[in-house]
Amino acid sequence: MLLKLELQSNPEALCLVRATVERAAEVLDFPEGDVRAIVRSVDEALANVMRHAYGGRTGRPIEMRCQKWSGKGIEDKQSGIEIVLRDEGAAVDPAKMKGRPLSEIRPGGLGLHFIRQSMDVVEFSRKNGKNQLRMVKYLAPTPRPAGSEGE
Amino acid sequence: MKVDIAARPAAGGTILDITGDIDLAHSPAVRKALLQEIKEKKTPKVYLNLEKVRYIDSSGIASLVEGLKASRDLGSRLVLYGLSKSVREVMELSRLQKIFEIHENEAQATAS
Numbered sequence: 001m002l003l004k005l006e007l008q009s010n011p012e013a014l015c016l017v018r019a020t021v022e023r024a025a026e027v028l029d030f031p032e033g034d035v036r037a038i039v040r041s042v043d044e045a046l047a048n049v050m051r052h053a054y055g056g057r058t059g060r061p062i063e064m065r066c067q068k069w070s071g072k073g074i075e076d077k078q079s080g081i082e083i084v085l086r087d088e089g090a091a092v093d094p095a096k097m098k099g100r101p102l103s104e105i106r107p108g109g110l111g112l113h114f115i116r117q118s119m120d121v122v123e124f125s126r127k128n129g130k131n132q133l134r135m136v137k138y139l140a141p142t143p144r145p146a147g148s149e150g151e
Numbered sequence: 152m153k154v155d156i157a158a159r160p161a162a163g164g165t166i167l168d169i170t171g172d173i174d175l176a177h178s179p180a181v182r183k184a185l186l187q188e189i190k191e192k193k194t195p196k197v198y199l200n201l202e203k204v205r206y207i208d209s210s211g212i213a214s215l216v217e218g219l220k221a222s223r224d225l226g227s228r229l230v231l232y233g234l235s236k237s238v239r240e241v242m243e244l245s246r247l248q249k250i251f252e253i254h255e256n257e258a259q260a261t262a263s
Contacts, residue, residue: 011176018172018206036237043208047175110209110245117244 002027002081003066009050009087010058017064018043021083024066028081030139037118038081038137044111045085045133053089053131062087073120073138080120080138086130153177156184162261164196164228170203173211182214189221189229197222198260202233207241219251228252232260 003024007013021042025035046062054060062085069082116122121136154171165188173181188194197218201207215231222229232254234242242248254260 011174014174014176015172018174033240036240039206040208040241043174043206047208047210050175110212114209114241114244 001065001067003064005064005066007062007064008058009054009060009062009089011047011050014043014046017046021066025081025137028068028139030081030137034137034139038083041115041118041135041137042083042085044114045135048111049085049087049089049131053087053092055090060087060089069136073136078138080136083135085133085135088130091126092124092131154180156180158184158188161198161257162196164198165192165194166198166200166257166261168200168203172206173204173214174206174208175210178208178210178214181211182217185214185218185229186221189218189225189227193225194227196228196230198230198232198257200233200257201231201235201238202256204233204238205235207238209241209245212241212245212247215251216247230254230260230263232256 003020005017005020007017018039022035022039025038030038042064046064049062050056065084067082068079070077070079072078073080115135118137119135120138121134123134125132125134154169154173154177157168159166159168167184167188169181171177185197185199188197199215215229219229230252233256234253239248242251242253252263254263
């Protein structure tokens with residue numbers, strides 16, 4: 001386990017979470033652009049919990065677990081970061097978690113779109129009366145130095 | 152991090168200098184300042200200086216879209232400049248980079 005945070009549904013906490021997740025992604029050697037993508041996804045996911053699952057109510061519990069992940073991804077042996085958020089808010093219907101079409105120019109509905117564009121795995125579920133969002137970002141394999149093949 | 156918003160006069164309008172992160176906690180303040188300038192003061196050109204904005208989320212983008220719609224309704228202009236890599240990325244993800252009038256810096260924005 002790289003990180004476990006127990007926080008409350010308070011938007012003022014988001015800047016602290018962003019700073020923490022940024023550091024965690026850097027520790028796992030994600031490149032700069034991927035670090036921004038991971039931070040953006042966690043921030044948007046937490047904002048969705050605060051706005052929709054908790055309807056703007058503050059002081060409600062949110063748990064975030066963040067760990068190094070390895071398994072089968074785009075490649076057979078892939079590594080990356082896995083982030084799991086859990087809240088006790090209103091049940092979210094995964095079928096409705098689509099975001100709005102980008103062709104519509106209007107405020108709102110972009111958060112989920114940002115998450116889906118930024119992460120490799122995005123899974124919503126409901127377990128033991130809690131909403132769970134699992135996100136994984138794969139770490140791109142480091143290119144082998146020329147001439148190292150077969151070593 | 153708290154967001155700071157300061158207004159100063161500029162060519163044919165007002166520059167709003169924003170400092171801080173425009174996230175769920177602080178986008179309401181940006182929205183309020185923007186709509187006040189556009190709808191209440193009816194400023195013909197509102198320049199949004201984002202040079203000191205390190206992060207913007209979807210609620211911040213929604214506030215800018217509201218400002219853009221209000222300015223279009225009133226026939227005024229909303230001009231953005233000084234976008235960081237992070238802010239520019241979010242604009243591109245939203246496919247809004249061609250909808251907004253965006254310039255590199257203040258000199259280019261105020262000359263437009």
